[in-house]
Amino acid sequence: MSRSIGSGLAALSVSAYRRYIVCILVSFLGNLAHLVAATWLLLEITGNPASVPALFLVSAVPGVVLAPVVGRIVERYDQRLVLLVLDIVQAGLVLAIPLTSALGVLGAWQLYVQEFAIAFCGTVFFSATLSFVRNIVPPELLLSANSVTAFVYQLGNTLGALVGGLVVSIWSPYAAMVMNATTFALSALGILSIGGRRFRQPRRTSTPVLGPGLRKELVSTLRFMGRSAGLRDAAVLFLALTGAQRFLIGQVAPFVEGELGASSLEYGLIQGALAAGALVGGVLIPVLASRLPRKLLIQGAVPFAGAAIVVFSQSQTSAQSAVSYLLVGVVLQFWAYYQTLIQHELDPLTEGRNYAILGATQAASHFLVFLVGTVLTTLLSIRLVYLVFAVILVVATVPSARKLTRYHERTNTP
Template identity: 25%
Template sequence: MGTQGKHRLGHGYWMLFASVSVSSLGDGLRLVAMPLLALSLTHSAVDISLVMVVAALPGLLVGPLIGVMVDRLDRRRILTAAHVVRAGLVLCFATVIVSDRTALWQVYAMTAALSVAELFAESATFALISLPVPPELLEKANSRFFSARMLTQQVLGSPLAGVLFGVAVCAPFFAEGGLFAVAALVSLLIPVLRRPGAAAEPQAPPAPDGPRPSVLAQLREAVGIIGRYPLLRTILVSEMVLNFWMLIATALMVVYAKRDLGLTDTQYTLLFSAAALGSVLGGLLAPVLVRRLGVEWTMALALLATGLSRLALGLTTGPWLATATFFSCGAAVFVWDIAAASYQQRVTPNHLQGRMLTTLYAFSYGAAVVAALTGGLLSELIGVRAVVVVGAAAVLLIGAYWLRLALRGRPPSTGALAPMDAATVS
């Protein structure tokens, strides 16, 4: 990350980068510690899969409303408030664990509450990233941002969570709460962000004449953006199918790793570290692939690689190949995420990005809820390994569809994108 790159991405981008990197380390602790805590309370695959259900429900039920709030209010303050709320929730939960009175319903309640706060933080961050960054550098900015988040979550957070969980069940949660508090302090230092070349830095989009549009009208405006771009609709449908099958396996991964693969707690956490290291490769590849091949080819290659990696995971019996599949899957999924996020930011006016993202999330989380419910039932009928294999086949089918789009010779989508709006918001 040379001086010239930092200058072009902007000081505001790097302050946002620092804040979210710290909070992502806290997220990494919870991603491992919460399933391990749930597994210590129940050995039912259905009960464990319900953790994924309650994590996805807020995005499905209130996600679009959160997006409207993010677009109406100061996004920097929303980000800070979200970190503060998460710090308070996790620290209170850690004290409950210390009392040795933890119940499964408390795990569900905490997961849901943290998901709501995380929605505020993620939608605000998504909209803020594109402000200090020139449009031609969005893939680069998202690559570095997502890479740092993945590395802090998986390479640092996941192994640390396993170690802390072995010391004391409450330890990773106390550490997570402290990290959220630090992230809140850093987010207070984020300056008012503006688009490069903008002459002014207003705190919100210019107010329209007359009364402010209703919440329903603002939601329709976001849906209109999705309907305007065929490729955006294709990304949405693909992500729904991808989330459905991928999250079935994800919801049951702790069960699959411990029962079918016979992994220890340390080996289980190393799976996520391998995925994070793979994401570093994906972060390097994504900007190059999008620039040289276009969105369709990039998406096709990413999905096909994801499907093949998951298929290998479903067929393996040992820890080393499982770790390798997480590495390759992490790289492929990362390429998809960066390409999709950059396209969405580029074609969506900034004052709509909060509700546009949460509207997309609502569809994806709907698929996640069905996936978590279906996954638990399917695992009881055919076994977790078979669920992983079927999911891999579904991802390969999506990849084949994108390959068909690419082979039809459509022009690269990056060459015909709508210009980003000139409004500056914070």
């Protein structure tokens, strides 16, 4: 068992990756704390609950609209430099809100502008990290690295929401934003410290970020992603599991309160079970990938996720919910496996634009998931909503899972 755990965490044997993952954890924690503070502050300023969904819509725009620009940034510049600049810029953006408040000129529009700018930085960050991790981790440890990163993402989000809520309740939203700026500064220092061997030296494009041909690049990238079976179908499965995670996070509060009648403490424990499941999944996925047939991994992950959601939907007590939600957390981490398949399909010269399109598609799919969830909850009970979603999730991904299996059998990719 200890050997299995060791193989699941093998990427942590790389010094540069250990430094990198600490930076990622700090960034995720600060981002969620900031989100809690921004939504709370927006409600205080506007007094309108509808202003919060509008903030989330604004945050989705950069990833969808500016994907070609994001791709060029990642492909033209050293990713380590990009990550460092992003941390510095975001620290300044976050500190701008307490400053404008101190000057007495803070309004809701500044929060929307700030969220747009931070969302743009986050889109670049997503693409740059996917590219950068391939430079500091050997190919055989990429799945382990993605699995550990997936857990850290979940852990950072959980701790960030908790810490953000505490800071806002004890001090103020501005204190949470100052804390977030501090996490960006710490992350920048960590990025600066990353050295060591480079397992890949990516080629750089000389095309200016805002130079001509953005539309042509976008069209050609979409065509490439659409025609590449290994990329297209892996992306469908990746988006299915990340979308399912967002769906569950959005629906778990009404389920726990309305169906179980649980307390806020029990709700927190159930949410914590998802993070615990992410930890277990992060360790198990590289182990399972090395021992199970690829066909089972590709075709089994999403159906298992659907089954886990069904089990969770039928839980009758908080204890049952926590155990089944832990199982959900384990299975949903398989998005890291599909992400690894995607990364292995990309050319270093053009991977930035592909990651940017993937991020844009992910933002759009999350918006669609929230929309579907909202519609379903107005028509059905929350238990039925989970059941219907699980069925849609599995049925919609079966063709892609089968085609991806045939692709890997035909190409005999490692």
